Structures are given as structure tokens and as C-alpha cells.
Amino acid sequence: MKESMGNPLQLKSLNHISLVCRSVEESMDFYQNVLGFFPIRRPGSFDFDGAWLFGFGIGIHLLQAEEPEKLPKKKEINPKDNHISFQCESMEAVEKKLKEMEIDYVRARVEEGGIQVDQLFFHDPDGFMVEICNCECLPVIPLVGEVARSCSRVMLNQPQPQIQNMVPTIATWKDLN
DSSP states (O other), X not given: OOOOOSSTTOOOOOOEEEEEESOHHHHHHHHHHTTOOEEEOOOTTOOSOEEEEEETTEEEEEEEOSSGGGSOOOOXXXXXXXXXXXXXXXXXXXXXXXXXXXXXXXXXXXXXXXXXXXXXXXXXXXXXXXXXXXXXXXXXXXXXXXXXXXXXXXXXXXXXXXXXXXXXXXXXXXXXX
């Protein structure tokens, strides 16, 4: 197994996600009025319809589908499907707002070492899933000296170093090894 190289591509942060949508206008409404993103200038050199939004340190780029009728239809809300996740200040406030907006959602809970993380999953107008959680409760624990595996196979009862900063430097990772 090749040893981790730290940050080989020298990444800094997540910049944006791009989503192909049936209606840019409908998706803009959702991302602005449900999630709180705001529209930003998009380069005029693009020769296709779309919109850019920004919020919470990341961008969402909406791309108008060339054949919207061929996009898959909304399906059952499945927490194990592709999604983007946002942390929130109050799970109760989010759930109340989703009910007021008549947005269907699914609740889930993760428990680990006495810590409970609540999650709410729902779809955007095109069926892309969004998660809202209080995930900051769950500590980020690197797998030091172990081969990374699926969570169901990792022995989590062994003591692990706690990471205070979510974006450790290469030196921090070396110190842990």
C-alpha cells in the first residue's frame, strides 16, 4: 500500500459543485429561498444557460440541461445516495422550516461513542439530495497507522488523536504518524 503523500495536489478548499437542472430558474429559487445562497456574476463568455450562486464558503453552479425531459425524475429520499451536506445551528429550526415549506424529508441519526448526530435529507427540484446535520458534534479522527477501510470495519474503540483543526497541515499529519 502506498503511503499517503499529505496534499499532493496542494488543494486549499472546496470551490463549487455543478448541478445540471431542468430549470435554472426553479433551481435558483430553491438554492436562494430554501438554503440561503445568493446569485453571483457568471462569466459572459459561456455559451450555455446557467447561474452561479454562492454561500457558506462554496459555490453552486447551475447548468441548464440540454434535454431536460431526459433527466431522471425525483426518486425516494435515500440517505445513502449522493448528496451535499450542510451543518446548521438548529436542527429543530430546520425541520420546522421544511415543514412550513412543505418539503418532504427523511430524518436519520448516527450514534458513535455516545455522540448523536441528527440528519435531515431532502431533494432539490431535480432530485439532487441535500443533507442538513449537526455533524460538528462528531470529532474528526484520522486513521493513524491503519489502512483506511469502510467504517463498518474500522476498530473505533482504540484511542486516536483528536484533530482540532479540520484542515491539518502536512506537518500536523507527519506529527501524528
